[in-house]
Amino acid sequence: MERPGEGEQLPQQQPWGRLLRLGAEEGEPHVLLRKREWTIGRRKGCDLSFPGNKLVSGDHCKIVVDEKSGQVSLEDTSTNGTVINKLKVVKKQTCPLQTGDVIYLVYRKNEPEHNVAYLYESLSEKQGLTRDSSEANKENVFHVTKDTSGAGQGDGPQVLPSSPATQGCFEEPQPSTSTSDLFPTASTSSVEPTSAGRGPPSSSDGEPHLKLPVLVADQCRDAQASLDVRAAATKPDKMEETLTCIICQDLLHDCVSLQPCMHTFCAACYSGWMERSTLCPTCRCPVERICKNHILNNLVEAYLLQHPDKGRSEEDVRSMAARNKITQDMLQPKVRRAFSDEEGSSEDLLELSDVDSEASDVSQPYIVCRQCPEYRRQAGQPLPCPGPGSEPGAPQAPSEAPSTSTSVTTAQDYVCALQGSHAICTCCFQPMPDRRAERERDPRIAPQQCAVCLQPFCHLYWGCARTGCLGCLAPFCELNLGDRCLDGVLSNNxxxxxxxxxxxxxxxxxxxxxxxxxxxxxxxxxxxxxxxxxxxxxxxxxxxxxxxxxxxxxxxxxxxxxxxxxxxxxxxxxxxxxxxxxxxxxxxxxxxxxxxxxxxxxxx
Incomplete structure (x- = not known):
């Protein structure tokens, strides 16, 4: 985490708020908010920067103070949103901030050690809080003592993130703005009413903390409106979610797709991933090839034309171009991994994806077809296969499909080798033993691919099981083209x-x-x-x-x-x-x- 130096701020500027890191080590300095607009993000130019945290967006959010009214609000500019008091604020939304609000830049329910959270405190001049006094009395804004006459100054502060008095203010539908009735009767402790003559003291009495009840009253007055604003959060942009890279959690940039699973990532993001793993970050499927995804790149470009504010900064684009090692369609390189595929940040990336936990199982089973020993054992059937299309427990070819050639007999008793090679039928997408090389030596084995397009089909091997298949593979003279094959047969005329x-x-x-x-x-x-x-x-x-x-x-x-x-x-x-x-x-x-x-x- 990086913070700008104190020398960058003008000496006459007084802090109007501060952020305290939750879970921080003892002695870690808090963040003083001095500028009218305070930016937070992964980008190094932000006022509060997290350059090494990929879970934080480049420009995550900004905290803005209205110089006239003193109202402080947080505007989200991130991809995944910001959580304020367990309520999510998505991109382009603004939420008012109050003393005691907990801001989660990163919120991981199942992995709290990855959370990045700050507690917001107001130090505005309206509350009469100076930098030194706030350091000594930082807990005073979280509770209200029973005595509001100023005698409570000597009482020890209670460290209560959410005191009963504050909770009572949120429960009151229309809190009174009178200084003589600051606290609702719903509070768990009885509160003595303050006389009219005990209003907030002037700034000359040297006791700025006595103005705290006014702060609580203002909070109570705006509490219901604030909750309504947060509850009215609009749904996130579905197109933006679709075009988001799960590794960097930002819009895809120069994206590539992995084959055969077709999951898509930024080229720069996957370049770093493939140096330590040959598995897909989303589904853990072995990657056979990497290809540029021109369609998605065009979609991202069109989306940015409508939403130019969501584009990456020039510095980020240059950084990604430098890290991109995928310059053309290429086979997945053989890499030497420094650690196991199941270790390290791969689990974090998996958590960011929208895939089901079952789909992300690293122990992907190899393909099993109807002639594999494993398939037979699981089905409780004997290993020798019956004739094509008549296998018990296997889907039958439709009645309108032409029968498989009866001259082919070697497929009946064939049993696949352990973890043997398989081909996927282009018609029914079911696996079958890949015996195409074996057929070159033994022509009695049924053909398994088209002689023109070389795509695999299972009909001649054991009968295609897809409903409506007319015979996806056959000698040209025996092909069943269907009764409608003459419709538009002459150049669609x-x-x-x-x-x-x-x-x-x-x-x-x-x-x-x-x-x-x-x-x-x-x-x-x-x-x-x-x-x-x-x-x-x-x-x-x-x-x-x-x-x-x-x-x-x-x-x-x-x-x-x-x-x-x-x-x-x-x-x-x-x-x-x-x-x-x-x-x-x-x-x-x-x-x-x-x-x-x-x-x-x-x-x-």
């Missing part, structure tokens, strides 16, 4: 697609018949595909198969003789842009021009 559907319907043909004829033409070299590797026997996923099917469908429609089509279709002029026309998705343009042709205008 519904008119041309309807012409083709009517042509097939009048001849009693289906899309399967058309696919079979097209594959024969492909084999003979009449039709061509953009991916020359694809044949009728190529194992494709649904998406890659549908894309190749659309290419063949266009060539099939192009080869239909004009005599077999309606006159209204063949009499249309060709569009200049042909099959590449971007306006053909509009019904009027599609009906007016033929788009089963090549582009003839502006063609490079």
């Amino acid at each position: 519904n008119y041309e697609s309807d012409v083709l559907k009517n042509y097939l319907a009048t001849r009693g043909l289906t899309w399967r018949n058309m696919l079979t004829e097209s594959l024969v033409a492909l084999q003979r070299g009449v039709f061509l595909l953009s991916d020359y590797r694809v044949t009728g026997n190529t194992v494709l996923c649904y998406c890659c198969g549908l894309r190749s099917f659309r290419e063949l469908t266009y060539q099939y429609r192009q080869n239909i003789p004009a005599s077999e089509l309606p006159v209204a279709v063949t009499s249309r002029p060709d569009c200049y842009w042909g099959r590449n026309c971007r306006t053909q998705v509009k019904a009027h343009h599609a009906m007016k021009f033929n788009h089963i042709c090549e582009q003839t205008r502006f063609k490079n």
